[in-house]
Amino acid sequence: MSADEHPPATERPGDVRVPVLADVALLAGVSQQTVSRVVRGSPSVARRTRERVEAAIAELGYRPNVAARTLVTRRSHRIGVIAADASLYGAAVTLSGIQQACRDAGYAVSLVVLSDLEAASIQRALEELRAQYVDGAIAVVPQDASQDALREADIAFPYVLAPGLDGAGAADAYWAEVAAARAATDHLLDLGHATVHHVAGPGDWAESRARSTGWRTALVERLRFVPRPVRGDWSAASGYAAVGELPLDSVTALFVANDHMALGVLSALAARGLRVPGDVSVVGYDDVPDASFYAPPLTTVHQDFAEIGRRCVQVLLGRLHDRVVEPGPVSPRLVVRDSTAAPGTLLAVQPG
């Protein structure tokens, strides 16, 4: 375990000191300000001076002290990320994308994970970020109530709500999800299914509503019967439970709002002796890496979560610099695997 001793608080002369602007200035034979200008890339420095300073910087291994810089500029070059649940696949990958884009743009990332979804908890997270003087924030907090809490909170810095269902391009992103859900449903109808049942996500997530809307739209446009959707909470367990509430003797096709629930659905259908896609076709949403290995491999809608994260950063940084950035939505796309087929012969089963 290599772990250097922390330097003692009181430094005596002779100790190894982190070089500061003045040290560089001394070595280069210029003033502090000139060094500062070089570091900040100011144009008004003669090339030869610049080169001399850069050499000195390299020789000393100088790095600007961000605390000092933040203190005087009131900009931290840091953005905060508030995540409701970093362990969900989508959120985790979005987070990676955010970090990547921030690093490329020279921004640091502070992470705050909510312990719960109470407004108080969100308020506390915002306080933390304010105390860290973040320049802006991205909230990966998809629940309506939490988003409302964010909107109503008194926030001293710009922020965007991931996954883009808000702010610049919000409507675009929403309708892109609607379109994808509709395509998924159309896929089932095109296979010959009379209608498509639906296991929805939580009603208080915009993504969930977008997917349900897409499903409903497809059915309505083609004048099909719209069954009552069953609601889950994104977990496989809730997908399993949802199957118990479906009128299985009339279900031949199922659009499930995410892959985890779809896994639960597959499990529950198998437990009832129903074959997929022979008896019931199933489509998921998200395309988690495991989806190809479900039984059977799942037809689903692919989402590029990392790209969503990157675009959130673009929008936020644009706003920080008074530029309007509208990257447009990341279009999800249907991936057809083996869980969908034309409706086959229904086996006689005892529902429930």
Place this chain on the structure above:
Amino acid sequence: MSADEHPPATERPGDVRVPVLADVALLAGVSQQTVSRVVRGSPSVARRTRERVEAAIAELGYRPNVAARTLVTRRSHRIGVIAADASLYGAAVTLSGIQQACRDAGYAVSLVVLSDLEAASIQRALEELRAQYVDGAIAVVPQDASQDALREADIAFPYVLAPGLDGAGAADAYWAEVAAARAATDHLLDLGHATVHHVAGPGDWAESRARSTGWRTALVERLRFVPRPVRGDWSAASGYAAVGELPLDSVTALFVANDHMALGVLSALAARGLRVPGDVSVVGYDDVPDASFYAPPLTTVHQDFAEIGRRCVQVLLGRLHDRVVEPGPVSPRLVVRDSTAAPGTLLAVQPG
């Protein structure tokens, strides 16, 4: 999209200003130093004075300026987290645990996600964290090569390697995994299997080696034949592929180093017409939330990743304050579900 304007750099009198120490002092009718003492929890403040100051702090909504404090104390109260791949379930949950524990301890968390595992990339991540003046760091970077790169890097701050297979309690954590893998293998042997085949993780992960060691130990101790393990890369796809390299006509039990690969294994076995657990019993490792809904529900080893994250924080913060903290390992435990059973009748199959 609520996003307040960034406050202008030059503040005129009359602007809403973030309160500072002096403001609090004025309101409470005490000196700056006294406020500072209260804020820092110095004992030499009379109770009544303290209460007055705290009331003023609350009234103004004062928060210490971390940049200023960091500048003078040379402590940022911030730790860095380096993650190799935040999208893996275990890493993501560990990260949540880290953030939670840090918040409770009053530390902020900076996240850096590696773009690749090259030593240069790790060096860059460390530079970033140094520039942020983190007090310490936790590296969720399980690959040997990367850990070596970390050890060899010239790091100016203490750090620990998650998931605890290094540093304080390193050996303990390692042996806890070995023991769990051994228990998983013993479980299969106890069911009556003559031996247990193994799909291992990447050879350059300590966790992977721990699990393989546990498996081998169990077989050796009971004088069973030790088959050659097949290696995967943690992904379901690699688990699927691994099955192709197994001598399926003699395999009745399989210990797979993680659940994702186990899912791939289940898929490949099903594709070959082999039933689980009728023909082959399968045990996984990690107990991801989906594991209960695999076909069949997977017997696996449960890991408490969030707790691992919390303990890493304990160790690191202890080290920052010159306290030695040895939380002991988080003991994984076997969860028996439906993918394991006594060896049944082998179906005649064409291997490959």
Place this chain on the structure above:
DNA sequence: GTTCATGGAGCCCGCAGGCAC
């Protein structure tokens, strides 16, 4: 007279902006 709580006055941390040259 000792302790103890508090205030006053500065200086310093490292850097950047305004202004002068």
Place this chain on the structure above:
DNA sequence: TGTGCCTGCGGGCTCCATGAA
């Protein structure tokens, strides 16, 4: 156009003085 001097960001800390128990 290029460069240098001064000041201040917000807080921690030290020295010293001052009352009060």
